[in-house]
Amino acid sequence: MENYILPPEPLTNEAIAARLTTGARNGLANGSVKKKNLVYLELNGCSGNIISLLNGANPDFEYMIGSMVNLVYSNSLMAAEGEKAIERLMNALDEDYILAVEGAVALRDKGLYNIIGTWKGKPLTGLEAAKMLGEKASHILAVGACATHGGVSAARPNPSQSVGLQDVLPDKNMIKLPGCPVHPDWFLGTLAHILLYGDPDTDNLGRPLMFYSTLIHDRCPRRPFFDRGIFAEKLGDKTCLFKLGCRGPVTRTDCPTRQWNGHVNWPIGDDTPCIGCAQFGFPDAMAPFISYDTTRVVKDE
Amino acid sequence: MQNIRMLQQQVNSLINQARHDIYSISATSDPTAKQVKLQRIWDALTSIQFLNDLLAAHAASSISAANDRQPLNTMPVGQPISPTSANPAVAVPNQTFTIQDLANYDGKNGRPAYVAVGGVVYDVTNNRAWAAATHFGLVSGRDYTQEFASCHAGQQSILATLPVVGRLV
Missing domain, CATH: 4.10.480.10 (Cytochrome-c3 hydrogenase, C-terminal domain)
Incomplete structure (x- = not known):
């Protein structure tokens, strides 16, 4: 009975939160945690996940773009527009980035049912963008029902022949965050985990266990x-x-x-x-x- | 009486779940999985104990209501808690269904929800994965042998926990 090992540190919520924030601050100070680039691509969907993200609290969106990542592209939230915006998307390819994709990939007519912008005078389809950015991303997050499995965009009769992101990037590892919309904590928590500790543990469907393990x-x-x-x-x-x-x-x-x-x-x-x-x-x-x-x-x- | 039948079904499915857990503990070497299963067995036993007390209370109250004179001398031996009927998966009742009969058990307007898999008809009325008698786009009252094979291959334990109501002919 005398061999009890007491926890070396207090386990109250406040103490755990303090440890986590101190760890993150130290990581940022000594350079082991870096602010990474985030490309947030919106394809065939309703922008519901980005609206949900803006509703986040502790951390909130402001904290995300201030302290967690450099948001280099988000067609709903960035100031640039037109070809200037797409230029930023193309420039992102030269550096390391995390890719978050919301919305399904429309396959019909070579992706022409979902055009996200124009580049050098030609329409840029969601299909092209998903493949191009997915191939080079360090981490891929499929955000929301449409990106993870087609969701509402792929609901019968699916006129745009929409599919989930994995269908067009079959060989890439991606973290799937289903939900219509995704809870801001599920997205921000997964993003924070990637920055601080790398990929979170997932189930056999690619969902982070820390949010999706319990019925x-x-x-x-x-x-x-x-x-x-x-x-x-x-x-x-x-x-x-x-x-x-x-x-x-x-x-x-x-x-x-x-x-x-x-x-x-x-x-x-x-x-x-x-x-x-x-x-x-x-x-x-x-x-x-x-x-x-x-x-x-x-x-x- | 319907409550007693539901409690009985709950006990039976817990017993079945515990049996399968014991089997999978004996088959696995993963300590984490073992821990999870052991916890589940513990929880199942707790629930069975609770349901047992509940059934005993039911039986006692119905006996004392029916027989006021000797409530203390009578053992509560109502059919719902008879141990011989503990496993509904073992004995298939003799009731037979044609595919047309089965279609009546569509879970609408108070009718129970039955589905067939591999020639056996199961009751999914109160199964938690069959809310409103539908399951991932499937409606009750039909034969789902193919669908079960494609989605739940190797998961026969799912069927073992369902109450059997008869045979599909």
Whole structure:
């Protein structure tokens, strides 16, 4: 009994946070942690992930571009436009960079369904940009449902023949951050991990375990209702939303504990079922998002 | 009574899960995986104990309601907690379904949700991966032998935890 090994350092949240920030500051001071270039490419999507990113807190977007990376290209956020912007994209190829891609790659008609700019008078397709930048990137992050597996852009009938980024870069390692949109913490946390410690541990689908390892169902505050068979009949009910079509039992994210919009709430906390937006195959595989005509007997009202 | 049936199903699936965990512990040499499985078995036993108490309380209350005079002398021997019916995967009930019969169990308007795999019909009404009787774009009431083989190859343990309701003919 006397051979207990006590933790050498205190394990309170404050102490751990202090250790992490001190470690990061020291790394920055002695040059072992470097500010890297980040190219944020938006392809066939809705810009939802960049909007979600702007909603980040602790760290926020300002901290990201100030202290973590040099954001060399982002078509939504950069000041340059037209060929000047694309020129910055081309110049990025000469240096080391991390590539983040949001949106799916449209394959139809050689990628002409998604043109991200013009270069030397010719249209630059998302397909060309994804291949060109993906080949030379030091790290690739597929951000959001569309980039990881096609997502909404590839939903039936998929008129632009959209696919996920891995389909056009089959031999490249990439970290996949599914979600529609991605939680700012999932993106910024993964980015920070790459800068400080290298690639994070991922599961067999390429998702970082630190954010995507736990089934929503297993951390759901309404789990006791599921276990007792007490189910919500309509949106707004405070019990288990399983019979309405909740996809929490098939979706792996930390939403129940992390929560959204500055960590204040999340869908189930607001009495609406999880639609499985961070599951591969979303949205087609997760439909229908809501069902009232289910295994429960419907009483005439 | 439906609650008792659900509790029984929960106990059965926990027992099945524990059996498979014991099997995989004996097969693996990875200490981390072992640790995870052992933790899961521990959790399963805790849940089984809780559900057992719950079932006993159910049985006691229904017996005392039916038989006020000798509540102390009667052992709660209701069918839901009979140990012989512990494993639904062993005995396939005699109920037979044609593919047309099966289509009625589509999980709509109060009907249960059944699906067939390999000629066996399973009840997925309260299966957590079948919210609103749908599963990754599949609707219940159909034969999914092919789909199961393509998505869950080598994962027969999934089937072992599902309640069996009959045979597809």
